[in-house]
Amino acid sequence: MLRLQGINAIIALVGVFAVLHLAFAPEQHSLRTTLSTLLGGIGFLLMTCSVVLATRLEVFEEMFGGLDRMYQVHRVAGTFTAVFALVHFFSIPKELPAGVDPILNSTFPSAQIGMASMVLLVIGLFVALNRKISYSRWRNPHKVMALVYILVIGHFMNAPGIFYERFSASGIVLILAALIGTIALIYTMFGMNKRTAMRFTIETVNSLERATEVVLKPVGDMLKFKPGQFAFVEIQGKGWSEPHPFTISSAPNERRLRFTMKVLGDWTRKVREELQPGREVIVRGPYGRFDASKTERKKQVWIAGGIGLTPFLSKLRAMSADDNREINFAYAARNREEAIFLEELEAVAADRSNLTLYPLFSDEGDFARVDAAKERLPDELTEYEYFICGPKPMVDGLMKDLKKEGVKRKAIHVEAFEFR
Numbered sequence: 001m002l003r004l005q006g007i008n009a010i011i012a013l014v015g016v017f018a019v020l021h022l023a024f025a026p027e028q029h030s031l032r033t034t035l036s037t038l039l040g041g042i043g044f045l046l047m048t049c050s051v052v053l054a055t056r057l058e059v060f061e062e063m064f065g066g067l068d069r070m071y072q073v074h075r076v077a078g079t080f081t082a083v084f085a086l087v088h089f090f091s092i093p094k095e096l097p098a099g100v101d102p103i104l105n106s107t108f109p110s111a112q113i114g115m116a117s118m119v120l121l122v123i124g125l126f127v128a129l130n131r132k133i134s135y136s137r138w139r140n141p142h143k144v145m146a147l148v149y150i151l152v153i154g155h156f157m158n159a160p161g162i163f164y165e166r167f168s169a170s171g172i173v174l175i176l177a178a179l180i181g182t183i184a185l186i187y188t189m190f191g192m193n194k195r196t197a198m199r200f201t202i203e204t205v206n207s208l209e210r211a212t213e214v215v216l217k218p219v220g221d222m223l224k225f226k227p228g229q230f231a232f233v234e235i236q237g238k239g240w241s242e243p244h245p246f247t248i249s250s251a252p253n254e255r256r257l258r259f260t261m262k263v264l265g266d267w268t269r270k271v272r273e274e275l276q277p278g279r280e281v282i283v284r285g286p287y288g289r290f291d292a293s294k295t296e297r298k299k300q301v302w303i304a305g306g307i308g309l310t311p312f313l314s315k316l317r318a319m320s321a322d323d324n325r326e327i328n329f330a331y332a333a334r335n336r337e338e339a340i341f342l343e344e345l346e347a348v349a350a351d352r353s354n355l356t357l358y359p360l361f362s363d364e365g366d367f368a369r370v371d372a373a374k375e376r377l378p379d380e381l382t383e384y385e386y387f388i389c390g391p392k393p394m395v396d397g398l399m400k401d402l403k404k405e406g407v408k409r410k411a412i413h414v415e416a417f418e419f420r
Contacts, residue, residue: 006063021170043084231285251317305390
């Protein structure tokens with residue numbers, strides 16, 4: 001669930017900048033100049049927030065509710081950055097006021113840099129939001145946004161003093177933001193991958209019905225994670241250098257790391273058909289806050305659709321013998337043949353009195369629906385906490401219907417798992 005702590009921090013930052021910019025606007029500024037530079041400054045602060053969130057630091061996961069939520073905010077902040085930049089560009093005066101010395105107020109072609117950064121920003125945003133462009137083709141061009149950020153800093157740091165006073169109250173805020181953003185950018189590009197990388201080798205590749213289980217053996221230390229978390233997997237070798245996020249399906253106490261991947265596209269199909277034991281893999285993580293153990297309510301409903309089973313597999317495999325939660329687990333699949341790990345789930349449910357399993361097969365007309373949950377659950381829907389992972393239409397539909405039944409949003413936890 002998206003936490004408001006991070007959103008409120010961004011709003012507070014923008015609010016402080018706006019107050020300082022408006023309260024201490026230079027006397028020589030026209031209202032148009034003041035408002036236009038305000039919009040440009042807000043756009044830069046939002047872009048800085050996007051850059052900082054790309055560091056994937058754990059402290060921001062706590063503030064926003066997980067890496068998936070961080071990237072949602074990253075995307076929205078980037079979109080508004082482009083909007084503010086465009087309005088700033090078309091509203092800023094193009095000529096210096098009469099009587100202003102052009103030599104004293106122009107040390108570098110700020111306007112040209114601003115134009116270049118705006119064009120690249122709009123193009124980059126179009127590429128980022130275009131879902132028809134595959135992840136492999138999107139990933140490297142998106143790195144151009146680092147150049148855009150540096151160009152934007154160059155734009156306002158070399159702007160004529162009549163438009164931007166560097167050492168005004170709001171100007172200092174922008175300089176500090178530029179410093180923090182540049183450090184974050186350097187860390188993301190050169191330091192993050194080295195800090196988080198852990199080496200594994202592929203032990204086995206198991207073909208399942210429309211999915212593939214990859215079992216990894218650690219070269220050194222084992223990755224420490226919590227049930228429900230995910231990691232970025234980067235298979236080493238030519239044609240495999242592209243990292244992908246996958247939920248960890250093994251338990252934290254296992255000496256092997258397991259990922260279960262649904263065959264959805266070229267990359268996952270290649271994993272199924274070509275990947276062989278012995279190849280080296282880099283794993284970076286863990287990430288995510290899809291944790292069913294850190295809740296006050298003992299009554300829980302888990303709903304998995306298809307490959308959305310994977311975080312729950314880790315939870316079940318890590319469940320201790322004295323677990324006192326009351327768990328109702330609905331697992332939706334097309335049919336029994338496509339319900340991966342169903343036999344394991346049934347064995348766990350038979351062995352545990354606190355777990356009730358509901359296999360739901362759409363071919364038999366049984367779907368993951370709230371009205372069916374009302375009939376099967378022993379208590380009112382508002383008595384439970386919900387953990388949902390699966391196809392987006394299923395998740396969105398369940399959330400909508402649960403809210404209609406009076407379930408509070410904070411009692412519904414979903415894994416967004418979107419990074420574009």
